[in-house]
Amino acid sequence: MKSLLTSGGVTNASIRDALVELLGKPIEECTALLIPTAQWGHPMCSPFSAWRSVAGRWPERQDLVELGWKQVGLLELTALPSLDRDRWEPWVREADVLLVDGGEAIYLAHWIRESGLERLLPELNDTVWVGVSGGSMALTPRVGDAFLGWRPEEGDEALGIVDFSIFPHLDYPGWESNTSERAREWAADIGGPAYAIDDQTAIAVVDGGVRVISEGRWFAIPAED
Numbered sequence: 001m002k003s004l005l006t007s008g009g010v011t012n013a014s015i016r017d018a019l020v021e022l023l024g025k026p027i028e029e030c031t032a033l034l035i036p037t038a039q040w041g042h043p044m045c046s047p048f049s050a051w052r053s054v055a056g057r058w059p060e061r062q063d064l065v066e067l068g069w070k071q072v073g074l075l076e077l078t079a080l081p082s083l084d085r086d087r088w089e090p091w092v093r094e095a096d097v098l099l100v101d102g103g104e105a106i107y108l109a110h111w112i113r114e115s116g117l118e119r120l121l122p123e124l125n126d127t128v129w130v131g132v133s134g135g136s137m138a139l140t141p142r143v144g145d146a147f148l149g150w151r152p153e154e155g156d157e158a159l160g161i162v163d164f165s166i167f168p169h170l171d172y173p174g175w176e177s178n179t180s181e182r183a184r185e186w187a188a189d190i191g192g193p194a195y196a197i198d199d200q201t202a203i204a205v206v207d208g209g210v211r212v213i214s215e216g217r218w219f220a221i222p223a224e225d
Helices: 013-023 037-041 047-055 077-082 085-094 105-115 117-123 180-190
Strands: 002-006 031-035 071-074 097-100 128-132 165-167 194-197 201-206 209-214 218-221
Touching: 002 013, 013 128, 013 201, 013 209, 031 085, 037 047, 037 077, 037 105, 077 105, 085 117, 105 117, 165 180, 180 194, 180 218, 194 201, 194 209, 209 218
Parallel strands: 002 128, 031 071, 031 097, 097 128, 165 194
Antiparallel strands: 002 201, 194 218, 201 209
């Protein structure tokens, strides 16, 4: 599986170009599945925010379902355990891209495991995972206590599909908890390598190789010795 891990989505031309490169063909020829599951676990999200993501109705945003896909479907992970695997697995295998919206990353990681999707991911060699905020963080080893809101007693370990952690929404206007200083404090708790990225930045991961695409601000935080 190829990954395009973002903070705010496909927010500029550089990130869009990177997405097309990962897809290997134009967006207009690709089928996408939107996964909104992370929103159900986050206190700032609601049925109304989930609908805006699905319908592409976020004000002044056209960075996910609105990119011009050949077709877009909805994949709700909490529903999959109630379905036979041979019903939903072809939907995933036939999709060119999984658009994984933000929200509570650990809640999302839980349902990626519980749904059975985790076991399928290593077989999706040509599929692109486009994560937004929590949808990106779910693939990392740890999210850190600062981003842990769902069942904190169970810890902050995510899926560990990539080998670095992500601090999203760097220096987001009005968010005092997302400053560069806070990012470095967060990274000291994480221990491993990490990136702090703003909403104009993405991280592409292919076969273990990591590339940062940005028209904004970001910085890498090496692992502590």
